[in-house]
Amino acid sequence: MVLDSSALIVCSIVSAIFILSLLKLQRSSNASSLPYPPGPKPLPLLGNVLHLNKSEPWLSYTEWSKKYGEILYVRLLGKDFIILNSEKVARALMGQRSTIYSDRPYMPNTKLCGMEFNTVSLPYGDEWQLHRKLLHHSMRAESTALHYRTYIRKTRHLLVNLLDTPEDFERHFKIYVGSIILSQTYGHETSPVDDPLYGAVEQLTAMLSKALTPVRAVILSTFPIIAHLPPWFPGAGIKRDGVACQKLASEVLNVPFDLVKKNMVEGCAPPSIVSECLSQIDEKAGEQERERLEHAIKSTAATLFLAGSETNSAILHAFVLAMVLYPEVQAKAQAEIDSVIGPSRLPDFKDQLLLPYINAILRELFRWNPVVPLGMPHATSSSDIYDGYFIPKGAYVIPNVWAMSRNTDKYEDVEDFKPERHLTLNDTPALPPPTNDIIFGFGRRICPGRYASEAFLFAAIASILTLFCITRAKDSDGREIPVERKFTSGISVHPVPFPCAFVCRSKDREQFLRTRTIS
Ligand code: HEM
Numbered sequence: 213m214v215l216d217s218s219a220l221i222v223c224s225i226v227s228a229i230f231i232l233s234l235l236k237l238q239r240s241s242n243a244s245s246l247p248y249p250p251g252p253k254p255l256p257l258l259g260n261v262l263h264l265n266k267s268e269p270w271l272s273y274t275e276w277s278k279k280y281g282e283i284l285y286v287r288l289l290g291k292d293f294i295i296l297n298s299e300k301v302a303r304a305l306m307g308q309r310s311t312i313y314s315d316r317p318y319m320p321n322t323k324l325c326g327m328e329f330n331t332v333s334l335p336y337g338d339e340w341q342l343h344r345k346l347l348h349h350s351m352r353a354e355s356t357a358l359h360y361r362t363y364i365r366k367t368r369h370l371l372v373n374l375l376d377t378p379e380d381f382e383r384h385f386k387i388y389v390g391s392i393i394l395s396q397t398y399g400h401e402t403s404p405v406d407d408p409l410y411g412a413v414e415q416l417t418a419m420l421s422k423a424l425t426p427v428r429a430v431i432l433s434t435f436p437i438i439a440h441l442p443p444w445f446p447g448a449g450i451k452r453d454g455v456a457c458q459k460l461a462s463e464v465l466n467v468p469f470d471l472v473k474k475n476m477v478e479g480c481a482p483p484s485i486v487s488e489c490l491s492q493i494d495e496k497a498g499e500q501e502r503e504r505l506e507h508a509i510k511s512t513a514a515t516l517f518l519a520g521s522e523t524n525s526a527i528l529h530a531f532v533l534a535m536v537l538y539p540e541v542q543a544k545a546q547a548e549i550d551s552v553i554g555p556s557r558l559p560d561f562k563d564q565l566l567l568p569y570i571n572a573i574l575r576e577l578f579r580w581n582p583v584v585p586l587g588m589p590h591a592t593s594s595s596d597i598y599d600g601y602f603i604p605k606g607a608y609v610i611p612n613v614w615a616m617s618r619n620t621d622k623y624e625d626v627e628d629f630k631p632e633r634h635l636t637l638n639d640t641p642a643l644p645p646p647t648n649d650i651i652f653g654f655g656r657r658i659c660p661g662r663y664a665s666e667a668f669l670f671a672a673i674a675s676i677l678t679l680f681c682i683t684r685a686k687d688s689d690g691r692e693i694p695v696e697r698k699f700t701s702g703i704s705v706h707p708v709p710f711p712c713a714f715v716c717r718s719k720d721r722e723q724f725l726r727t728r729t730i731s
Pocket residue numbers: 331332333344393515516517519520521523524527583584587588589590651652653654655656657658659660661662664665
């Protein structure tokens with residue numbers, strides 16, 4: 213009986229909201245009478261939802277760009293979406309007009325999941341600016357260079373793990389990236405294997421990739437009642453996931469931060485981003501100001517792990533796939549390494565400039581299968597006019613990085629993995645530097661983790677190719693197991709698991725690793 217009456221109330225409210233949203237369906241006000249950018253004709257109420265490839269929307273946008281051009285207007289469940297299909301337009305709007313294009317769309321699922329603290333979702337304003345100031349200080353190129361020794365040390369652990377249990381390579385990549393970020397952010401040095409903090413972060417990241425999608429944001433904006441349903445209510449999956457995330461989010465936000473504070477009081481805190489930022493708070497700061505700064509430090513720190521772990525381990529996973537599928541690229545890379553490193557040591561950052569082909573492999577990994585194919589959505593904080601088109605205030609602005617990486621005017625044979633395309637004729641790197649790559653986003657919201665990623669991805673790729681040949685795995689009859697280029701879908705994408713073998717190339721290098729570099 214209780215269930216029946218609550219179901220009735222919910223149904224009535226949902227219907228009322230549905231009708232209200234129907235009435236609100238006309239496009240956002242456009243006093244300029246200029247046209248919106250072109251795009252497929254939206255259906256009443258649903259907009260273009262039915263036209264869209266739901267699991268890989270970047271494919272639909274790329275297909276539509278062939279008909280409608282570099283900038284598209286799409287309507288999804290009453291929301292305005294502006295899709296930017298070329299790097300030129302993305303840089304012109306998100307870069308050159310960044311005062312208008314640096315907001316984030318309001319996504320009610322962020323709050324539902326207890327994630328309002330995180331830098332990525334903050335609206336363009338004072339709090340976000342404070343986060344960026346802290347991030348700039350700790351993640352800029354010069355600060356990243358101070359962590360090179362840590363990156364090399366962690367890379368050597370990665371190599372040992374790959375020698376010992378090569379079949380777990382995906383797990384080893386996650387641990388490699390996770391342990392670097394935890395060490396840099398909190399000075400947390402325990403092995404992430406079975407570490408409760410690492411476990412909580414990993415679980416939260418996995419849950420958020422399902423719970424924080426723009427599609428869920430649109431559903432929740434259209435039917436806000438879902439956030440007020442009891443978690444047990446049939447069909448309240450979004451609410452249930454939100455409640456589960458909240459608990460973990462609070463743990464990830466508070467536990468490691470409180471530990472650093474405690475260690476600082478006891479005088480035993482290892483150097484870290486958090487301890488450095490905390491020690492720089494002015495002693496004369498009032499209680500309220502101190503609280504505000506501490507909250508910002510705690511929030512940016514928790515964001516670093518959540519924002520940086522999936523993307524980087526997915527790139528290393530894609531690297532292994534590319535090496536299996538393109539043995540000739542691997543052979544060329546190893547010839548370069550052998551000529552620079554010699555027979556019995558492992559690479560270091562001092563070798564980086566001498567290894568242009570390895571750097572080009574990293575660049576091609578960014579392009580070949582962009583790990584965040586639609587970047588992160590920006591939002592307009594006021595309306596704008598571009599190229600004669602009206603861009604409404606509050607629109608989602610989506611950089612279609614996938615389409616940019618498939619630009620046939622810039623790249624030949626776009627589906628092939630060809631590092632050479634990023635080198636000039638004399639094998640010097642083609643400009644601009646990888647940290648300016650479109651996969652790191654645009655304008656004021658550009659990824660602050662780009663210098664760290666570029667450095668520790670280079671260290672991992674160069675070291676793996678120095679010690680191992682990555683080949684197809686064999687079945688029990690000795691036949692090679694075929695491998696396909698297949699990726700998952702989601703906000704960030706990674707290869708669908710595949711088997712492969714890591715064959716040690718040099719006993720001398722293995723000995724160097726086991727005896728001289730791991731302590
Ligand atoms: C190859 C690896 C990475 C990729 C592809 C990547 C990609 C991105 C993208 C596309 C954005 C959104 C940019 C925009 O809005 O235009 C972003 C934002 C962000 N990334 Fe990364 N990222 C990577 C690694 C990292 C790492 C290692 C960290 C930190 C340790 C990090 C921290 C952040 C943060 C804090 C933001 C939010 C910036 C803001 O909203 O102002 N990322 N990243």
